[in-house]
Amino acid sequence: MRFPPGFSLDEKDAEGRAKITSKAVIYEVTLLDYTERMDMEANMMLYKQTLTKANKREFELPNQDLDEIMANMKVWQVKDDQSEEVLLQWDKHEATMMQVESLAFAKAIGSMKRLEKTKFQVNRMYWLDEEDFGDENLSKFLKDTAWDKNKDLHVEVELLKLIKVEDWYNDKTAIMKTLRKGKGRSPYADSDIWLRMKIEVNGQEIYSNYPTDNDKPVEE
Numbered sequence: 001m002r003f004p005p006g007f008s009l010d011e012k013d014a015e016g017r018a019k020i021t022s023k024a025v026i027y028e029v030t031l032l033d034y035t036e037r038m039d040m041e042a043n044m045m046l047y048k049q050t051l052t053k054a055n056k057r058e059f060e061l062p063n064q065d066l067d068e069i070m071a072n073m074k075v076w077q078v079k080d081d082q083s084e085e086v087l088l089q090w091d092k093h094e095a096t097m098m099q100v101e102s103l104a105f106a107k108a109i110g111s112m113k114r115l116e117k118t119k120f121q122v123n124r125m126y127w128l129d130e131e132d133f134g135d136e137n138l139s140k141f142l143k144d145t146a147w148d149k150n151k152d153l154h155v156e157v158e159l160l161k162l163i164k165v166e167d168w169y170n171d172k173t174a175i176m177k178t179l180r181k182g183k184g185r186s187p188y189a190d191s192d193i194w195l196r197m198k199i200e201v202n203g204q205e206i207y208s209n210y211p212t213d214n215d216k217p218v219e220e
Contacts (some may be wrong), residue, residue, distance in 0.1 A: 040111065044070040046104060051156075054113035062162050063110040065098040066175070070161035071109065075142070077151045087145040092160060101137040105155070112159045122153040193200075 002008070008016025040046045062069050073090035100106045104127075108120045125148060127135045147153075168174040187193050198208040 002035060012067035040107065045123045045126050046107060048111065050116065051119055054116040058113040060162060060164055061110055061113060062097050064165065066165035066167060067097045068163040068165060069097065069159060070094045072158040072160065074156045076154050077148055085146055087142055087147055102141040103135045104138065105141060108155060112157065114159060114162045117158040120155040122151060122155065124152050156216045
C-alpha cells in the first residue's frame with residue numbers, strides 16, 4: 001500500500017511522518033477477488049479452501065460411517081527444494097467413510113458436498129501432538145508412502161458421488177441407501193403412488209420393473 005505524496009512513515013522524513021500521524025488518511029478500496037480459507041477447527045490444525053463449490057441445492061455430507069463415496073484425491077508434501085512429493089492418488093476411488101481411517105481425512109471429506117472440489121492443509125501437529133489430537137490411524141492410511149511426519153500434508157479432493165446410507169435400527173439389519181434424491185414433499189399415507197422397484201436376494205434379482213434398455217445407474 002502506498003501513501004499519498006508528502007505522507008511517509010520513513011524515519012528520515014520527519015515532515016511526512018508528522019503528516020501521517022496528525023491527519024486522517026482515507027483510502028477507498030475495491031475488493032476484486034479473494035481466496036477463502038477456513039480454519040475448520042479454529043486451532044490452525046486443518047485448513048479448507050474450496051476450489052469448486054457444490055450446487056446450491058446440495059446439502060448432504062458424507063459424515064456417517066456407512067456413507068459411500070466416489071472421489072478423486074491427491075495427497076502431497078512440499079519438500080525442502082519446494083518440489084512436490086505425491087504420497088497418495090485416488091482416481092474415481094470408491095469407499096465407505098468407515099474405510100477412511102484417518103481422523104483428519106474423515107473430517108476433511110466429511111465436510112464436502114457432491115461435486116465439490118476442495119484443497120486442505122493438515123498441520124503436522126495433528127499427528128505429532130498425541131495428547132490433544134493423536135491421529136493414530138493416519139499411519140495406516142498413508143502406509144507404504146514416503147510420508148515425512150515432520151511436514152504438513154496438502155490434500156486436494158473432488159467428491160464425485162455420494163450415497164447416503166442409513167442404519168434404521170443401528171444394528172445393520174435394515175439399511176437404506178438414497179441413490180438419488182427426490183423432489184418435492186413425501187406422499188400422504190392415503191395417497192396412490194407409482195414406483196419402480198428392484199428386489200435382490202443374496203445378489204440374485206427376483207423382481208424388477210425398471211426398463212431393460214437403460215444401462216444408466218439409478219443414482220445418475
